[in-house]
Amino acid sequence: MNITYCKDYQDMSAQAASLVISEVEQNPGLLLCTPTGNSPSGLYDELVARSILDSTLFTRLRIIKLDEWGGIPMDHPSSCEHYLKTRLLDPLGIPPGNYLSFLSDPADPRAECGRIESELHRRGPIDLCILGLGKNGHLGLNEPGDFLEPGSHVAALSEETLQHSMISSTGTRPRYGLTLGMQQILGARKILLLVSGREKEKVTGQLLRKQISSSLPASLLWLHSQVECFFDRPA
16 A cells, blocks of 8 residues: 555645546546545546546546445435536536446345446456545445455445435435445555545554454455555544
8 A cells, every 4th residue: 555645635635636637548448436425525626627628538437436325316415426426427527328326226225236246347347446434444335344245235334334424414314335345446456545534533543553354444455456545634
């Protein structure tokens, strides 16, 4: 894991965006895995700003959504779908055929995970996976536990995860999560981990101990050969 300590959130976002842009310039049709939340928001703003200057840069970019809150409508303001559509997909002009996404309220959640698994097998692997670090050490919605799932799966959400700012202020309570699994994440050619905010200080300390355990899913990133990690100063 190559760690870069950034002076603030803006610096972290700018450096992360430079990395993503460099990867896209080398491989315009790469498959990018995108999370939601506070950590990647600045990065996405930087990518949108760059797209205004270079309207052709992202025309072949392919995107797969990392995870989704289960049991809420796709167009709900708290959904990961709404977040990505408004912050990244529409501003970058990503066509529907270049976007792979969990449905947020499928009739059969396990079948939906199977669909994503099959589609990723056909379109993948992931070239660049952007991740945020959960306060309990989760990646995507791979929660701490006795074991971790390798593939796309329906996730039981911890109480800590249910306090996430995307949903805690809206009164919306997802019934479950849908997420890529650890094998799919670790199968990415390169991983970009963003860690932002003073509330991440404790879990950052745990991650930097390099002790690999399913009780800290992010610790498995130490097993990957190409992880770029950006910390802002509060984290």
